[in-house]
Every structure is written in structure tokens, then in C-alpha cells.
Amino acid sequence: MIDRTDQLPEAARESEVRSYSREWPVQFAHARGARVQDVQGRSYLDFFAGAGTLNYGHNPPALKEALLSYVAGDGITHSLDLFTAARTELLTALQQHVLTPRGLDYRVMFPGPTGTNSVEAALKLARKVTGRSSVVAFTGAFHGMSLGSLSVTGSESKRAGAGVPLAGVHRMPYDGFAGGTVNGPALLDAMLRSGNSGLDRPAAVIVETVQGEGGVNVASPEWLAELSDVCRRHDMLLIVDDVQMGCGRTGPFFSFETAGIVPDIVCLSKALSGYGLPMSLTLFRSELDVWEPGEHNGTFRGHNLAFVTAAAALRSYWRDNALENWTAHRAGHVEERLREVALRHEGLGARVRGRGLVWGLEFRDPELARRVGRAAFTRGLLVETSGARDEVLKLLPPLTVSDAELDEGLEIVAESVTAAAKDRAPQEARTS
Template identity: 50%
Template sequence: MNNSLKVFEELESNVRSYCRSFPTKFTKAKGHKLWDVNQKEYLDFFSGAGALNYGHNDPNMKEKLIEYITDDGITHSLDMASTTKEKFLTTFNETILKPRNLDYKVMFPGPTGTNTVESALKLARKVTGRTEVVSFTNGFHGMTIGSLSVTGNAMKRKGAGIPLQNAVTMPFDNYMDHEFDTIDYLEHYLNDSGSGVEIPAAVILETVQGEGGLNTARFEWLKKLENLCERWGIFLIIDDVQAGVGRTGTFFSFEPAQIKPDIVCMSKSLSGYGLPFAITLIKPEHDKWLPGEHNGTFRGNNMAFVTATEALNYWKDPSFEKNVQENAKKITHFLNGMISKYPDMKGLRKGRGIMQGISVSKEGFSEKVAALAFEKGLIMETAGANDEVFKLFPPINIDEKALEEGFEIIEAAVQEVVEEKELVTS
């Protein structure tokens, strides 16, 4: 079958990105696999950039969704009450929040990650009466103006076309080195009336920076940041859009740090099925919105309520989370083994859970690994300011056989690039 991309080149904007990295026309997907129009099979170690943590077309979610559509269930309802919304709210509270001793109001800000971040920034400023927000180096929080203002990537920021204001960037954990305490650094700015840094409304961060290079905050660093925020009356916003929903081994990425953020931003895999869906979790004492003060036409995606509720059933079984953590250990073991086996790569393992990868400082190395992996039938992407990290994002519930198959393809790609580099330098 014709696999030409001519239509996309002629009719779609230059802004398209992933179709350049994965130059084929996909037609079918199931679990951890995709197929293109010529029936070539690919292992998916990309998972929709973290939007498909449970894989493609989960049979339980699909069955519930088909049943809902067939029964003429409500598709669009803004923020009106619906039975599907009621069921999601109840299930989320009983299955996720209560067992973790978390008390949050749930806001539906709009269907995307940047929608939830915008609502979080807006609410923090409204409640505190302050304007500034502290973000961190290499953080990524979305592509709308507010979210871009707290994003570190220079290329993405430039796309705004206007100055990005009311945000201050501070060094993330280990941005300098292991000895430099970046929380003390931040507090020094807050204490110094001559620093030029005002007391912010909020700090916003990812515990593992997905797009920024899989930089990982230590749990003690997160705990110290929470303490700083409590003492200064600053909102702590955790952006769990990509790192949440089991991607790091627990439902929320911040659970092992034993912190309780003021606001949590979630999207991507929350619907479980790849349907657009986002929520903003707000501590009840901060829920100072006036009715309709923040809204959006598609903040009530009832089909996403259906699949999201079904997805939460996985978390009722403790063995599900345990299996995710076992998969994470296998990925860690594989990556550490790769670094030892190919010392010329000079790789550094980054990330945690099932969002890990290897950072290689040699220019173009990781991009070449990802490109070769695609040729060999595996889809994965790169991350970091210079695309220096090739990252593994398979479904969190992938089976051991598929995981091992992916490892073999990645190693073959790495070996080929290492040998190419040796030839170039010899």
C-alpha cells in the first residue's frame, strides 16, 4: 500500500513534528504495538508521549466506551452534572485520593495539560494576590503563554512571539552539582530584599522532567521545597501531567517523597484511552473560584470520564502497581547494563520508574539511536535541551516478553551507533 507522506507535506503545517521522527502512516494499534499501512509492526516505547500508559485500545475501556456511545450517552455537557462525571469523581476519590490520605477538590479546566497548568497558575495568583511564579531549569509545562512562561526550553519560549513575564527560573535539583543546595539558593533570594525576586505566588515543577531530559528531583529535595513553601506561604504546584498515572511507579510521582502539594496538574494518561482529559487537584482551602471564573467548552468530556473510571479499576488491585515497579526495575537493570557494556558511549542513566533513558553528551548520538530503533521496528523519542537523552516510555503494564524484545532492538541500535562513531574517529 502507498506509504507516501506527500499529503502531509503539501497540506499540513510545517509545525508538524512526530511524523518527521516516525516517517510512516500508522493505521492500527493494540496494546504495546502499532502497524503502518504496509502492516509493518512496531513496538511502542513512546506511548503517546506518556498519554497511553495502559497501551492502545485497552479492551476493558473500549468495551465501556462502545457501550456508552451505543446507548446514546452524553458526549458534550460543559460542566453540567452527568452520571459519568459523578462516577469518575466518586471512583477517583475512593480509589486514589482516600487510600493515599489526600484531600483535594477536583477541577475540570479543559482537556489538555497546558489547560490544567494555566488554571493552577491563575488560582495561585488569585488566592495569594501575588503575580510571580518560580519555575525550574529545564522544566516543561505547556505551549500556551502562561505555561510557556514557566517553561525552560529556549526554542519553545521563542515561539510565543512576545516577552514571557511574571516568572523567575531557579536551578532544579542537581542543576549545578550534587553538593550545591538549590533550595538554600532559592531561599537566599527570598530573604534578600535586594535580590530583585519578589515573594512568588507559587513554585511549579515536575518531579521528573519528561521533556527536559529526565532530570529527577531527590525525595529529600522535594520535602525541603515543600517546607520552604509552607514557611513562606507559597503554593506548591506539582505538574504530574507526564510523570503521573503510574509512570514513575506510583499513581502520583510525588508519593515516595511524602509531600502534599497545594495543587496537582494531571492530564495525558488520565483518560486511560488517549482521549483528551485533564484535571486540576486543589486543596479545599484554596478553592476560591467564583462560579464560571475559569471555564472551557470541552471541560466535560464524558467519553473520557467513562474510560478514566474504567482505568482506575486497575489501581484497586495492589498487584498492578507492584508489577509496574517490577517493570521499572527491569528497565533500570537494562540501562545500567548498557552503560557498562558500551563505555565509549559515556552514558548516564536518567529518570525513574518507567520514564528512564540514557543521556549521551556526544552530539547527535541519541537522535541516531532513536532513528535506528525506528528502522528496526521500535518507536521511542529523545528528550533534553539538546535531544541528548534517548528515553524509554513503554506502556506501564507491558509484558516481560515485549519489554525484552524492545531491549534487544535498542541495544542493536546503540551498538550500531557506537561502531559508527568508532569508524568516524579512527
């Protein structure tokens, strides 16, 4: 696609670092549910959902009503870590609808507005609790763009932007890496048992149950359970980064629930506010709360507008199992449709993987995945690519997407793959 964003007035002032606006060179103006509209009035079906931030769609009515009422009543907006009514309301809703039903005894920390803030706090806490400095992370991981989070991220291109050495991390193979020839938890266990491996006992292991940015790589429940056992056996803390996969993206509120494990520390952000407002939490077992007052802080750790919508989201969507069950039901439908597409295009090396309502369609040729994404945009569907080479078309529809919208989006994906494959064939013929 030709980058036409230089024709937009804001492009003259913005840094070249912008990325999504290059793939979707239009000005968006309005949004509701699973659809967004540009200034020209064209509607797009959104299977990007703010990179997993808008799990409940754009402007969900119950959350919008709560937010407008709070603002109209001159509610506190900024509060650092002062007690506010909005803060108490959120903590109450979190305890009632999430922690208590799952039997989780977690302390709640407000580390700042974004996912990387939560990860930084988790890493810092793990090192403080254990007195050890190194951390185990996995191939294909993405944990954020600040230095600590980058150190445990796998992407070569993203790590290169740090400009300084990223030390203190041992890398292990994720589930399925190198064709699944190496079992990461078993390897870690063997190295820690060896006494001759050169691997000092780490403070923690950080993992995503599904690697979204890494290419929708899915860890099996058995693999995650084995990893949890290894952490417990060697007195290492288990950190689950649920920034993108939490808040119902894979079905349950926490993505690790299907594995039957209880992490020591959990990182949440993205869909947590339910409304696209910046917010993150770091949850951890009560006995790990060794912080001194003010030892870790941030100016925007008290974003009350996000507290209001987050509490409304928990009350609206997590008072029962309806959303979780509905997501699980739709997961089977999405998988079936995508496998049909992959089967029709076996020659492209298309492969399907995912869980809940996060799915990836991988292609042997990364350029083909990008072509499919561009073809989808011209047909009115927003969908991004992921993976080390952008070889995976990643689908993240809102959890509240209607059946008709879901089928519409999947049909556009199918049409876009066919169109991209046809466009590719003549080009290959010309270069052969």
C-alpha cells in the first residue's frame, strides 16, 4: 500500500515513529461496538480492537454512562495514590467479581498507566523479594518498550531500539519453538538441577500464555502447568503477563485459568479499563508485598476515569460466566472458518492457531500476510499482522462482536487471502 498519510495535515508534524497510520491512512472520527467510521463516512469492521484494548468494543453504553455521570458530577480525575470513591469502587468490584470467585488472595498495585509499567513493577518486585537479579523469559515474547520490559522481550528489532545492553535475562524456548523439539520447562529444570550448567537460580520466570505480538503462539495448559511446577520446585516466582490476553480475551478473565495454575504475580492493562483509558494493575500474593511506601510510584497511577469504567466493566461483563461461555462458543466457529481458508490455500503454507477470540493465520511468505492485511482494509476490515517477520495475520475482534459481524469479518479475511494470493501469482511469474 502507498503511504498516503503524508497528505494528511497532522503528518507534517508527527514523528516518523508512527506505524498503524501508515497501514490505515485515513482519519477516524466515530466508533461504536465493533465498527469505526472515518471522516468521509466510510465504516470499517474492527478486528484490531486497539491491539486488544477494546475487548468490549468501542464506547460500550454502560461504561460510557458511568463515565459521563462521573465527569458531570465533578468527580476526582487525578489522585496519585490518594484514596478516592472511584478507587474504592474499582477495588470492591475487582474483589467481588474476579478475585473472590477464583479464590485468589492477591494484593493490588497501581503501577502506572500502561502494560509496560505493570511489567516493570513485577520484575522489580520479584528481584526485591528473592534478592536475585536474573529473570527467565521466552523466545517470541513481548512485554513492553521500556528497558526492563525490553530486556525480557524476544523481538530483535524492538530490543535493538534500547541503545544499551539488555542484561539479566536467560532465554528459554517457548512452547512449540523450533517445531517443539525442545521442552522449555524441562530444559530449565535440568539446567537448574545440573550444578554445572552455569545458570544461577533466577528470581522469576515471566511468560505470556498466548504470545500475541510474537505471532499468536499458544502455550498448552500442560506446558504452563509444567512451567509452574518448575518455578515452585526451584523457588522462583512465576509472573504471567496478561496485558493483552487477560480480561477475557482467551475466554476466562485470566488467561492462565485453563491451565489450573496460580501465578505469584500477574500483569494487567489494555482492556482493564474497558473503555480504552490508560490503566494497569500488578497483582501479587499477599506475602510478596514487601514494598516500602513510595518505593515504586508514578504520577498517573491514580487515573480515576479509568477506575470508573473498569469498575463498570467488571460489573457489566464479569458478574457471571456468560461472556466467558460466549467467547468459548465463538472460538470454535472462528477456528473452523479459518481452517477452511487455510485448507483452500495449502500451497501458501497457511496455518491457524489461537484460543478464545485471539487467532492467527500464518503464511510462509511474510509479504503475503501484509498483502492480506491491506486487502482487508480496502474491503472495510481492520486487522493487523504480528510475528517476528509480520508473517501472521492476527484477529482480535471485540468479545462483544455480534455473530453477523463475526461472519462478515471472517468472510472478508477469506476474500482477502484469495485476492492477495492472486496478486502474488503474476508478480512471481514476472520475477521467475
